[in-house]
Amino acid sequence: MGVVRNGVPWFDQYHKPVNAKAGCLVQANDHYYLFGEYKTNDENKFIGFSRYVSTDLEHWQYTGLALGPQSSGLLGPNRIGERVKVLAAPAGGYVMLMHTDDLGYTDPHVGLATSPTIDGTFEFQGPPLFNGEPIHMWDLGTFVDDDGTAYLLTHEGNIYQLAPDYRSVVALIVRDIAPREESPAMFRQGNRYFLLTSHKTSWERNDNVYYTAVSLAGPWEKQGVFCPAGTLTYNSQCSFVFMLPTEYGTVPMYLGDRWSFPKQADAATQVWLPITVSGDTITIPEYWEEWENSTVKPVTSSAAATPVAFASATPAEELTIPFTGRRLALGGITNRHSGYARVVLTNERDQPFQDSYVDFYNKVPSTGLRYMAPELVAGCYTLHIIVAGTHGVWQDKAGHIFGSDGDLVQVTGYQIDA
Structure with a gap:
């Protein structure tokens, strides 16, 4: 494993900043794959969803765009593509979900793409349908339960169940868990589910909160903040929770974005930290600038000599x-x-x-x-x-x-x- 460094640019093999915002982390083939929004420093339209690969979460190789702009349609010219999430389908292949929109954010759709392999180019399939219709939502996340059932999470706290092949939506499990909130992320520990959300403050950070339940259908209970109040979630916004293998077993790891509008390509960075779970309570009690991800221990800051x-x-x-x-x-x-x-x-x-x-x-x-x-x-x-x-x-x-x-x-x- 390696050292995770928070709030600073990471660099790829070309000495360019790792450019993968609001994405997800997938473990496959003894590697970690990081997918995210590929941003520029001067405009917000869809450039593509990037893919980086690592063996230690410290050194990253850029492998190109997993999905690029389309000639027309939901990811065509002058469209938005955000919040990309990638799932390994039970029957094989990979499914990518994302928010698509126009530049004014007035035409939201959930979009779907597929690839037979995690390192291949994904093919855009259009919107996944629910009762024959697209889902007109924006901020989204995904969660896969212990039995392999996958779920689509959206802003306001809606949870949709995906079909067994993950390519369509078969049920709305619960809605409006988190009114006026966005950027959902979820994980399970034991018999409890944890939903993390952010308040709506544009690119500015805020004190993110979380909810708990013993069933996805609820009832869900709002628990409050999971980082110390006033830290603005260590100056980040929740995006994903990855179950990190460590020397001590699997640990839920918070993935957050430290946005930097307008220079998102260079200056926006990541905040990744282990989550402590105790019953219904989750906390990230301290901000670690640098930490070793196999021992889950902080290392001395590199900038004080x-x-x-x-x-x-x-x-x-x-x-x-x-x-x-x-x-x-x-x-x-x-x-x-x-x-x-x-x-x-x-x-x-x-x-x-x-x-x-x-x-x-x-x-x-x-x-x-x-x-x-x-x-x-x-x-x-x-x-x-x-x-x-x-x-x-x-x-x-x-x-x-x-x-x-x-x-x-x-x-x-x-x-x-x-």
Whole structure:
């Protein structure tokens, strides 16, 4: 196994940020497959659903788009594709479910694609039908019970049962468990079901909550938050729960998105943390910047060795850190006054080979790991941290304004891996 690093960009074999938002994790063929929304830094239309593969949850290989835009239809030009989830069908092959929509989010459909293998190109099949009709819902998740029965979860807390081949919907089990909530994720521990949801605050994070029941049909009971109140779920939004094999047995692992509008491709990151279960109670009591996923134990932060005092909101102002080694970790301060930094790695000939954005915004102030360079061949490099002079500001459908009020970039220290 490997080390999971939260809230920092992960990099693939091409030194590009892992670009898989609001997705899911599937274990197959002794590998982990990460599917997600493939985003850009300048528009929100459907580019494709990405696929990455790993043997240790630390090192990721990009294998291309599992499903790309279609020439027409629900995933055609100027459409939205979101919340991708992939299931291994009992009779063989894989089924992909997703939210499709127009750019104004006024034409929601659940969509379906299939592939005979997990590493093949999926073929879009259109909407899965329920009583002969499409399902007009948006945020969605999936859950597979111990007996292999699969379920589609939607915003507001609806649970639909899928057919045995997972390609259509055969029943609405329960509805409106979680009114005015979205981004559903579910798992089972013993005889209890746990449903995680997020409040509707657009790209902004909030204190996610959870519900419990001993039957999917209910009754469901709202239990409250599962991360400490006020942390905004460690600055993330729930997306999926993966049952992680560890040295101590299977542990439910929370997969959350740390959105970064508008620079979602580079600066949006992942928060993956183990969930503690005790009866009807689930908790993620601490935020671990880095943790070893086979022992389920935190490791010491990588960004505290050499202190640096850099704070600037001046566009193009730059902090330069030459280093000799294999990798550099960067620490910094995030708060609601902060914006984007452009982070560029150059080699000993001052040629750039990794160039992306890091988001220093956080509604809840924090100090910690902000960037971890890709693992390199030992040599001489320079890290350039450049104030971008931009920050994210957006609004939800009700017109509420969210985001930063400034462009500040604050660096506190770094550590070199020799």
